[in-house]
Amino acid sequence: MAEERLGGTIVIEGGHPLRGSVSVSGSKNATMGAMAAALLVAEDCTLENVPDIGDVLHMAEVMRSLGAAVERLTPHSLRINAANLHSWSPPTELVGNLRGSFLVMGALLARLGQAACSPPGGDVIGQRPIDVHLAGFAALGARVSREGEKFVAQADGLKGASIFADYPSVLGTQNLMLAAATARGHTTIVNAAAEPEVQSLAAMLNGMGARICGAGTHAVEIDGVEGLRGASYRIVPDRLEAGTFAIAAAITQGEAEILAVCSEHLLSLLAKLREAGVRVEVDGDRLHVCGGGELRAVTIQALPYPGLATDLQAPMAVLLTQAHGVSYVHERVFDNRLLYVSELRKMGAEVVTTGTTTAIISGPTPLMGASVRALDVRAGAALILAGLAARGRTEIADIYHVDRGYERIDEKLCSLGAVIERV
Numbered sequence: 001m002a003e004e005r006l007g008g009t010i011v012i013e014g015g016h017p018l019r020g021s022v023s024v025s026g027s028k029n030a031t032m033g034a035m036a037a038a039l040l041v042a043e044d045c046t047l048e049n050v051p052d053i054g055d056v057l058h059m060a061e062v063m064r065s066l067g068a069a070v071e072r073l074t075p076h077s078l079r080i081n082a083a084n085l086h087s088w089s090p091p092t093e094l095v096g097n098l099r100g101s102f103l104v105m106g107a108l109l110a111r112l113g114q115a116a117c118s119p120p121g122g123d124v125i126g127q128r129p130i131d132v133h134l135a136g137f138a139a140l141g142a143r144v145s146r147e148g149e150k151f152v153a154q155a156d157g158l159k160g161a162s163i164f165a166d167y168p169s170v171l172g173t174q175n176l177m178l179a180a181a182t183a184r185g186h187t188t189i190v191n192a193a194a195e196p197e198v199q200s201l202a203a204m205l206n207g208m209g210a211r212i213c214g215a216g217t218h219a220v221e222i223d224g225v226e227g228l229r230g231a232s233y234r235i236v237p238d239r240l241e242a243g244t245f246a247i248a249a250a251i252t253q254g255e256a257e258i259l260a261v262c263s264e265h266l267l268s269l270l271a272k273l274r275e276a277g278v279r280v281e282v283d284g285d286r287l288h289v290c291g292g293g294e295l296r297a298v299t300i301q302a303l304p305y306p307g308l309a310t311d312l313q314a315p316m317a318v319l320l321t322q323a324h325g326v327s328y329v330h331e332r333v334f335d336n337r338l339l340y341v342s343e344l345r346k347m348g349a350e351v352v353t354t355g356t357t358t359a360i361i362s363g364p365t366p367l368m369g370a371s372v373r374a375l376d377v378r379a380g381a382a383l384i385l386a387g388l389a390a391r392g393r394t395e396i397a398d399i400y401h402v403d404r405g406y407e408r409i410d411e412k413l414c415s416l417g418a419v420i421e422r423v
């Protein structure tokens, strides 16, 4: 993605049903883990199906600051070589650009015996502690301390351990897998996150010679190996982009085919869409979504996988503004991920919140074009969905948030018949 393409405002003329087919890119969050894994070896790692998005650029900058060579072979493939690492402490300003940057911590600790990193950036969606990561590093035998703004972990050889994670943190589980892959002996992570991005990292690491099983369950078992090797890995499809397109087809009362998806990763979303009255069929790696029927109010709960992804909570809430009846939206992963509601209200949605984790939506309400702001990547995507369904013109500022996680979302939606311009 060329730097100058990032950001700006997008202007949507709503009311056009989406029709046709669109392909999903590789997963943003799986790419973060795969890039960090390449720091574990001095050999080339090649990643295919890498999404062309802002967070990949940001992660590449973090990796380069450590001495890794990150080279784009094609628009969707990267070659990473970490033979000449010269730093174990990425600059704070780079780490602050994205949450996934903190994954370098586990990889550097394993590879170099030390790592220092300031608290990572990422979306403002609630408290985002990193105690699971740090307690896990300590359990593996690292000395963990705080020096100024940075967390520091140091070890003279990590040792396998039995770790109980206080919360099934996605990045926490990934960081511990990166650290434990070459630790001496056996590691068990109980209460591990089961998200597909964790499974994806385990597959990449196993391709590099690691011995990890149980990824995708809440108990990950790792037999530490002496060394890893470079590998080629194909990034899994982005379930969140796929879900966003499915909702886009439904909310515009259109009919779309979403290609290159892994439907297994979308079971909770597909069940909720069907319950709300959307027709969805799965055919191998294609989703056929047909809106147009009357939408029914439903209750949704964002939960750790395989529950409904918190990243699809805001997009689903927008769909529910068009459903008949009262819908309840419970966010149970993050403690402040309903900030987009105030923007949605500017477009005419009838939403009340109780506390910071429950929204009650009365529908259907006609949405009207308005000037709104993308507050984070998924909140921004949700407002794009609202703009597609709204009467008139919607202007969404701060689109750089959306570009961090969605590859050319405006162009992809235009290919389905949406009328969107980036200014």
Ligand code: EPU
Pocket (backbone or CB within 6 Å): 028, 029, 032, 099, 100, 123, 127, 128, 129, 130, 131, 132, 133, 167, 168, 169, 170, 171, 172, 193, 195, 197, 310, 311, 333, 334, 335, 377, 378, 405
């Ligand atoms: N938590 C703890 N202790 C920890 C870590 C997390 O209590 O040490 C709690 C958090 O407070 C939060 C919950 O666990 O309430 C979930 O946080 P988690 O650590 O699982 O989230 P994350 O790993 O920081 C990743 C994704 C997010 C996605 C969440 C949940 C990446 C780069 N980010 O974040 O993706 O929402 O998992 O599935 O993988 C996005 O793509 O838009 C995005 C925000």
